[in-house]
Amino acid sequence: MQLLVSVNSVSEASLALSAGVDLLDLKDTTYGALAMLDMGVSQAILQAVRHHRIAHPASTVTVSATIGDDCASMEQLKQRMDARLEAGVDIIKLPATIWLDSDLQTTLQRFLGHQVSLIAVFSPAELAEHAFMHEKLAELSAKGYFGVMVDTIDKHMPVTAQVDQHTLRAFIQLAQSLALTVGVAGGLQVSDLKLLSLMRPDYIGFRSGLCEQQQRKNCLSASMLMTTVEKMSDICQ
Ligand SMILES: O=C[C@H](O)COP(=O)(O)O
Known part of the structure; x- marks a missing residue:
């Protein structure tokens, strides 16, 4: 199980790199x-x-990037993705407003055809629609998506309070059975690691819980980051 941390500056990225974070999320x-x-x-x-x-030649750090909560056109989507891929981003994360948009499918298919790694992000509400979730996971796998994840918009409650455990487990297990890498994120605290690790997602994503005053717009706290990396490493042993 890997740790994903969202970063917004070189100093935060350097902190995460020296702490040994597996997935840097721009x-x-x-x-x-x-x-x-x-x-x-x-x-x-x-x-x-x-x-x-x-x-650190043995480093396996991977970099993902988000490209916005929505996108107006295929041209805009292509431009945002091209810019990040050319700069060296490994994985692009897409909100449902993009990966579900029928007007953007031609562009997305073109990237998938070039083996670009895409992650489709689901909201808690989308997971709650079980039939929809099952259908979309099968479609995304068939299209060649690298992975899926759940993340929240409302950061006042952790994802574990917004999605019931049965649904989270079903999402993780079905995605993995379809060869999709699966992640869980959304307002998580270090204390949520134990429960989530039992569900065995491929990675767990953090931001708010590792920031000063638990506010995601504040800087990452070096001590919270180290505590989380150490806890993760204990759990994974
Ligand atoms: O992709 C991971 C998210 O950035 C997690 O952010 P959050 O912990 O503030 O919900």
Whole structure:
């Protein structure tokens, strides 16, 4: 099980890299749920990741990026994705407003055809619609998506309070049975790790719970990050 941490600056990325975080998620954490990070900042972070990989050849750190909570056109989608992939992002995370949009499918199919790794993000409400969730997971797998995850918009409650355990388990198990990498995120605290780890997602995502005053727009706390990395490593042993 891996740890994903959303970062919004070179200093946060460097902190996460030195702590040994597996998945760096480039995201503007000042608004929305999947807001995209400025390209200049993204490029600077990717440069720091390249330096880290050179200095630590055994590092398996992977970089994902969000591209916004919505997208107006195929041209805009292509431009946002191209910019990040060319800069060195490994995985693009898409909200349902994009991965479900019939007008954007041609562009998404083109990226999938070029083996670009895409993650489709589900909201708690979308998981609650069991038939919809089953149907979409099968479709995404057939289309060649790399993975899926659940993340929340309302950050006042953890995802574990917004989705019942049975549904979360079903989502994780069905996705994995369809060869989709699956992640769980949304207002999580370190104390949620134990329960979630029993469900065996491929990764668990954090932001708010690792920030000063638990506010996702504040900076990452170095001590919270270290505590989480250590806890994760204990759980995974
Ligand atoms: O992708 C992971 C999210 O950025 C998690 O953010 P959050 O812990 O603030 O919900």
